[in-house]
Amino acid sequence: MTTEEKLQELLSSWEETYKKGQLTLWIFLALKEEQKYVDEIKRFVEEQSNHTMTCEEQSLYRVLRKFEHVGIVDHELQKGNKGPDRKYYFLTGLGQDLFNRFVSRNIHLFFSPSIKNLLNT
Amino acid sequence: MKSITPYLLKFAAAAIILTTIFRFCLSYTIEHGLVAMIIISAALYGGLMALAGWHFGKQDGEYLPIFDVGFRFHLTTFLIHVGISELWFAAGFQSRFEKVQVIHITALIWLVFLLIHFFFYLYARKKSINGLNRNDLFE
Numbered sequence: 001m002t003t004e005e006k007l008q009e010l011l012s013s014w015e016e017t018y019k020k021g022q023l024t025l026w027i028f029l030a031l032k033e034e035q036k037y038v039d040e041i042k043r044f045v046e047e048q049s050n051h052t053m054t055c056e057e058q059s060l061y062r063v064l065r066k067f068e069h070v071g072i073v074d075h076e077l078q079k080g081n082k083g084p085d086r087k088y089y090f091l092t093g094l095g096q097d098l099f100n101r102f103v104s105r106n107i108h109l110f111f112s113p114s115i116k117n118l119l120n121t
Numbered sequence: 122m123k124s125i126t127p128y129l130l131k132f133a134a135a136a137i138i139l140t141t142i143f144r145f146c147l148s149y150t151i152e153h154g155l156v157a158m159i160i161i162s163a164a165l166y167g168g169l170m171a172l173a174g175w176h177f178g179k180q181d182g183e184y185l186p187i188f189d190v191g192f193r194f195h196l197t198t199f200l201i202h203v204g205i206s207e208l209w210f211a212a213g214f215q216s217r218f219e220k221v222q223v224i225h226i227t228a229l230i231w232l233v234f235l236l237i238h239f240f241f242y243l244y245a246r247k248k249s250i251n252g253l254n255r256n257d258l259f260e
Contacts, residue, residue, distance in 0.1 A: 024259040063260055065185050069123060070251045070258065 019053060026053055027063065028091065028099045031073065035090035037080075038064070064089055072098055124252065128181035129193055135173040136201045139166060144209045152216035170198065188254035192242035199235050203228045 001009075023045070030036055030044040038060050045053050067073035072095035077085040091099065109115060143166040150158040174194050187193070203224070210221045248255060 021259060059260075062183070062185075066253055066258060069185060069253060 015052070022053060023055060023059075023063065025102075026055075027060070027067075028095070028102075031089060031091045031095075032099060035076075035088045037078075037086040037088050041089065067095070071095075123185075124187065124189075124193055126181055126185055126187070128177045128184055129197060132173055132177035132181075132194060133197050133201060135177070136170065136198055137205065139169050139173065140202050140205045142166075144205055144214070148209070148214060148216045148219060151218050174198070186254060186257055187252045188245055188249040188257070189252065190238070190241050190245045192238055195235060195238050199228075199231055203231070 026045040026049060027041060029048070030041045033044070036044065038057055041060055042055055042057060045055055064073055064075075068075065072092055073089055074092050075087040075089045078088050080086040110119070143162060146162040146166075147159065150156075150162060174191075178191065178194055181187070181194075206224045206227075207221075209215060210219075210224060215221075246252065250258060
């Protein structure tokens with residue numbers, strides 16, 4: 001195994017672990033922008049993550065059902081271009097608060113000068 | 122909190138159909154003294170109910186993983202079985218050799234096991250948020 005191959009394998013292994021638990025953050029980011037239906041959420045997640053994150057519609061529906069159940073996401077029906085009404089999902093007040101607290105505790109620290117400096121070197 | 126999911130309702134519908142058929146078979150076979158058929162129909166009923174519980178329970182978990190250690194399905198089975206049995210007797214469909222006391226005693230014994238299950242359910246709820254396992258909530 002060459003060094004490059006080993007690097008790719010290690011990177012792939014790390015990314016697999018790193019991505020676990022990331023879907024929630026991407027869904028929240030998608031809904032933070034504006035309310036969306038499932039296909040739009042999927043497109044947002046894949047495009048904004050430069051296709052490093054992929055998600056099936058069925059898994060998105062399952063995650064959104066759980067979030068609705070605990071009251072952090074809700075939906076309203078709106079007319080689609082054709083076919084049945086679409087479910088447009090949005091963050092509830094509780095969902096917004098949860099996102100803000102999560103970001104301030106876990107994401108903002110990456111913007112501190114010392115960490116930014118390490119990331120850029 | 123939504124505890125009554127579409128798959129729980131489908132299971133309830135299957136349980137109503139199976140229990141009604143079982144009650145009919147039970148009264149008919151007792152009335153005519155068909156001992157082997159009594160055992161076969163009871164075994165078939167138990168097997169089909171277990172199969173329905175497994176099938177709809179699995180789908181229910183995929184739809185919304187409510188962390189209730191199977192208590193909703195157990196409670197549904199209890200209510201439907203006891204309810205249909207009591208109605209069967211109230212309507213006078215039972216065999217001449219069946220006694221309603223047997224239904225009451227069965228319900229009481231079953232209730233003890235249901236209560237034990239309920240305590241496990243209460244314990245599981247401590248590890249949940251709105252009934253969902255806190256370790257399975259975010260992905």
